[in-house]
Amino acid sequence: QVFTEVYEPPVTDGSGSNRQGLRNGLRLLKEAGYELVDGVMTNKDTGNRLDFEYLYVDPSSERIAAPFAQALEKMGVKMTLRRVDTSQYIERMDNFDFDMATAVWGQSLSPGNEQREFWGTAAADQNGSRNVVGIRDPAIDAIIEKIIAADSSEELAAACRALDRVLIWQYFTVPQFYNEVDRIARWAYLERPETVPLRGIDTSSWWYDEEKAGQIKGR
Structure with a gap:
């Protein structure tokens, strides 16, 4: 699937009523060992409610996080929005002390060593690293080394596309939005x-x- 199927993000009508997405979410949660008990998404083995915290510092994040929390609530999942000041945010992110947060991995036109810091196993346990996802995957490490050792632009492009596909198909993140233009x-x-x-x-x-x-x- 990773190298044979093109990833396509879910598409909705933008109304905020995503019934198909909710059905898919409920199905996946059931497969993962959860069930709805009196409207609360509960772990079948432990009986614990499925809840987590979204950590943020910029109030503008609320316009994206709040609708997401409302959608999760319809499935019995509780997402608490936790806004902290800048110093707290930096400390908690540096120490991986969060459940969910917004992250940006800015890329250059010639990716290289920085990919180790973004996705490499060695960076997963280094406080303050950019691997906030905590990825530890030998296959990803191997692709990163191919990117760094690429002898031509063709090799570099092929390795970067491979890394992109692996990262996308493992669903490490929830993409927020994308706009192909800058409005100035x-x-x-x-x-x-x-x-x-x-x-x-x-x-x-x-x-x-x-x-x-x-x-x-x-x-």
């Missing part, structure tokens, strides 16, 4: 090059057009 408002007197750098938006390449600025001021 600018004054008409600010000009920018027609060709955008591969690294994305670069405001340092913009320039001030004195003629256009004069036209605007004269209005």
Whole structure:
């Protein structure tokens, strides 16, 4: 499945009423040994309720986390939103003291050694590492080494695609959102090059057009 099937994320109508997703979630929880008892998702063996904490520091995270918590509640799962200050957040993340949190792994145009820090087994137990997921997988370690040792752009691309597929299909994370465009408002007197750098938006390449600025001021 990992190398023969293209991963496609779930698609909904955006209404917030995702019945099919809830049914799939209930099925997976049942397969994992849970059952609904009086509306509460309960472990069949221990009798404990399925609950966990979402740790965050930025209040803007609530617009994504709150609907997620509401959807889980419909399945009898309790997700507590825990907002902490920056120092607490850093300390808890560095010590892997959390159930769920938002993480970003920024990538370069030429991935390399940093992948060990992101997904490597050696980083899983290093406080403060970027492997906050705690991944310990020899197969992933081997792919990372292929990325680092790649002798050509073709080898690098193939190894990166392999790593991407393995990470996606193991469901280590819950993707939040994606937008293929950057929406930026600018004054008409600010000009920018027609060709955008591969690294994305670069405001340092913009320039001030004195003629256009004069036209605007004269209005």
